[in-house]
Amino acid sequence: MIDKFYSSLQAAVADIKDGSSILISGFGEAGSPVELIHALIDQGARDLTIVNNNAGNGRVGLAALIAAGRVRKIICSYPRSSGSTVFQELFRAGKIELELVPQGTLAERIRAGGAGIPAFYTPTGAGTPLAEGKEVRSFAGREYLLEYGITTDFALVKAQKADRFGNLTYNKVARNFGPIMCMAAKTTIVQVRRLMPAGSLDAEAVVTPGIFVDRLVEIPDPVVESALISQGASYP
Amino acid sequence: MSQTQTHAGLARLQIAQRVAQDLQDGAVVNLGIGMPELVANFVPKDREIRYHSENGVLGFGAIAAKGEEDPELINAGKKPITLLPGAAFFHQADSFAMIRGGHIDVCILGAMQVAENGDIANWSTGAADAIPAVGGAMDLVAGAREIWVMTDHTTREGAPKLVTRCSYPLTGKAVVRRIYSNLAVIEVGDPGFIVKELAAGVSLERLQELTDAPLHVHVSEPPREILL
Structure with a gap:
């Protein structure tokens, strides 16, 4: 029988090793798998290369992973959000490497990686310093510029509903990088709000087919990152 | 609304309203981070405009009211938004296929600098300690059919943002077609900045003092006053 559900966050992230590359879903807080990221902080892996659109906010989720000194390099498009102070301090101190990628190029590099396309040409960035x-x-x-596909060891993704086969639906713009990141990692770990009985998801409405998903954890009531930040929360 | 309004000129929401007046019925319009987000509050009477946000939504409406915010329904500037009937969600690769694939009619961006040849700089000052952040801007200037800039005419310190040549690193070369500032509506073409409209109380001479490139007017079509 196929059942991709894990009983705990700890078990789902247990084998992430030092030096791993990890795709993390989300555009700002929308779609950010905060519980999986916190489990990764508890787990202790370091020297990580992280791919995300941003670089975290406040001192929770991705920002907390960065603040804990676990991230060697971040590949992202927009690390200058108003609450990205942890990244900015470490970057200015030379303690974290940044690969800045235009958002559409980042998305296509991930999509291409997951689709078995090693590289592609895009007009984005031609004639700018990012073409260097x-x-x-x-x-x-x-x-056009030659850009390379991205594949990683792991993906940490947040979705809405899943069945035991790993079929996923998402919630509104929290979908953002989830579907393409599920495709581009050797091991894809997804936190979902609701585990659904097999056969209950409409096959026409499945956004990510289960073939792209390896592990699922049910987090029925995930934290709201902006609410934690406005309370001044930090993790751990 | 405006903190940057000095003497004569439009407030931010008024610039947004003026931009929306020029959107054609049926247009698909991407709204960039910052001031352009305000344009979604306006759809001209008898027209349907489809607003696109690169984080994965087409067909959104005004900024969400207090108490109605949903952290999983936000625009590119991470502000809570509302949906209009017929809206759609999609992932990032599809969103940028819409952009890069030429399916977006108009993109409205903020800018640090715009040059008279249409160059735009809006992602980094290039300073040694600057945190560069490009987001979707380079994809948008490469893929949208028309780029319009919505901006205050000068920086907070009063320095011109409309310049002869951009001194900051470029986002795109020769892409900007129109500029909507708090002081004027300007076309970018041959021979450069062509003033089409002026805010009430703003003279061409005053506008030139605040602009670091020669301003031009079509003799047959002198600048009108901006009407809202």
Whole structure:
């Protein structure tokens, strides 16, 4: 029988090793798997390379992982949100590496990685400082940059509903990077609000087919990151 | 609304209202982070506009009222929004396929600098200790059919944002078609900044003092007053 559900967050993240590369879903707090990230902090893996759109807010979730000194390098598009102070301090102190990638290029690199495409050409960033060191090729008179697909050891993703096969639905714009990140990791770990009986998800409404998902944990009432931040919370 | 309004000129919501006047019925319009987010509060009478936010929603409406906020329903600037009938959600690769694939009619961006040749800089000052943050801006300037800029005419310190050449690192080359500032509506074309409209009480001479590139007018079509 196929059953991808794990009984605890701890068990789901237990084998993440030092030096791992990890995709983490979310655009700001929407779609951020805060409980999985906190379990990763408890687990202790370090020297991590993290791919996320942002670089965390306040001192919870991704920001707490960074503050704990576990992240060697972050690949993201927008690390300058108003609450990204932890990243900004470490970056200015030279204690964390940043690879800045335009958001659409980041998304396509993840999608390509998950789809078995090693590299592709995109017009985004041509003629700007972000083109430095990249192969440039002209198609029909326009310049394009060669960008490489991203695959990682793990993905930590937040979704709405799942069945034991790993089929997923999402909630509103919390979908953002979830579907493509599920595709691009060797091991994809998803926290969901509701475990549904097998067969109860409408096959027409499944957003991520279970083939892209390895482990599921049910978190019925996930924390709201912005509420934690406004309370001044920090983790651990 | 405006903290930056000095002497004559439009408040931020008024600039947003003026931008929305120029959106055509049926247009798909991406709204960038910052001031452009306000444009979603306006849809001109008898027109349907589909607002797109690159974090994965098409067909959203005004900013959510107090008490109605949903942390999983936000715009690119991470502000809570509302949905209009017929809205759709999609993942990031699809959202940027819409952008890069040429399916967005107009994108409205904020800017640190715009040059008279249409260059735009809005992601980094290039300073040694600056935190660079590009988000979707480079994809948008590469893929949207038209780029309009919505901005205060000068920085908080009073320095011109409309310049001869951008001194900050570029987001895109020769892409900006129009500028809506608190003081004027300006077309970017040949031979550069062409003033189409001026805010009430703002003279062309005053506008030139606040602009670091020569302003032009079409003799046959002198600047009108901005009407809301």
